[in-house]
Amino acid sequence: MAEGLTPRGQDFSRWYNEVVRKAQLADYAPVRGCMVIRPYGYALWENIREELDERFKETGHENAYFPLFIPISFLEKEAEHVEGFSPELAVVTHGGGKELEESLAVRPTSEAVIGPMYARWIQSYRDLPVLINQWANVVRWEMRPRLFLRTTEFLWQEGHTAHATRREAEAEIQRMLDVYADFAENMAAIPVFKGRKSKRETFPGAAATYSIEAMMGDGRALQAATSHDFGQDFARAFDITFQDADGELRHCWTTSWGLSTRFIGAIVMVHGDDRGLILPPRLAPIQVVIVPIWKDEEARSAVLEAVRKIEAELDGLSVKVDDRENFTPGYKFNEWELRGAPLRIEIGPRDVAARQAVLARRDVPGREGKEIVPLDNLSDEVRRTLDAIQQALYQRAQQFRDSRTAEPEDYAAFTDAVAEGFARAWWCGGAACEQKVKDETTATIRCIPFEQPAAGGKCIVCGKSAEQQVIFARAY
């Protein structure tokens, strides 16, 4: 157990806060709701960004950058959009020492500034599709901020695309949702449910919102990424039209999709344990930490020489040698466990003499997670172990999620289920039933999963016939 870390089971949200800060992912900033992402946390974000960016490029997207400030009148062009976001807008009223003629919103999202540009750039079906992504910061004035999960300013990427046909736009929405799900599962080792949002949970102004939903270590749900179908609504609001091959002037079909620094919160809450953070090897800023051990000067040079060789053999991996002289090995073990480095190599005089090293897996704490490996096949063993950790984290997360996902038969079992985790239940589609659940249990519909049983059932709330099963859970 890490010194001074609140156990996860005792107070999960306190545990989360302590891990984020003690692992040096982030810290509070002077302005309420804002945070500083520290180098270690930012390195994690950079890894997320690189991986996603590559996938966006592979699916034909280009990066661009749109401005931070949006004239208020632009936001007002789409009624539901402005209504949804106005409570959380930061607005600039002065510039250059003078009151502005028109106030500027600090973007809460960029549809309203990108739309008018697309209107200008798109004339013909030959200009379509437009497939643009931007990496940016956005600001939403939140009532209750939490590090990474809900901060006033956060970093994200937002893809914005325009298409000639509904079918093409819908394919885009699904494609990007698949990209996110693949990324979450294969890189972050986080299993997710893919599905559509209920009307109540749909992005302001969107015709439909899709998301990937993950279960955190306390059984609550977190929306890890979203993909929105705007139909032709935003195109109408911003006058994004094109002349089709048949000569007709039509409105584009537009989409947007995003993943934010909130995802880091998901990684922390899915994999962490009472010792601290556990980072999935494929995203960890430091995949392997080497802790050299020595007693005297002679041992020190022998050990360090062996360490340099190991470091060279681990080429291609992100390796950190912790050769700080003012900390004991035991201290370093604990610190790197707190900071979530997936794999640790311990090597001292005894190991050097025996031409071996000790591998310690972060996902298996204590003695069971340690393995003595001959130096000759250390490199292979390290790579193999990192893969094994990646797989083990995914499997553990999936087993946990499955064990806390119930299919309750009646309302009493349902309320028990959402107190602990996910409840997969039939829903008639009525907003009243959705609201009742929220009022009585605080759980909401996280998504309507794509995968549905063949036959229908009865609504868990009102008992009327229902065509769809949905996932209810308390959410972040």
Added chain:
RNA sequence: CGGGGCGUAGCGCAGCCUGGCUUAGCGCGCGUGCUUUGGGAGCACGAGGUCCCGGGUUCGAAUCCCGGCGCCCCGACCA
């Protein structure tokens, strides 16, 4: 915006109720030196403070009173 809690050294806190016993203290961390180093090392010396801000009461305020500001936690809103 409601309900609760807290502002004292870099961090975590004690002192406040019952004003003076403190030159404002303790633990961790930090600096220097020596001894240490296979699961959070030991000793010695040392540096570090507008006691959140402003006013008031008093011979005297970290402590009592009034006003402000800020932060955290719990609810309503949310990626």
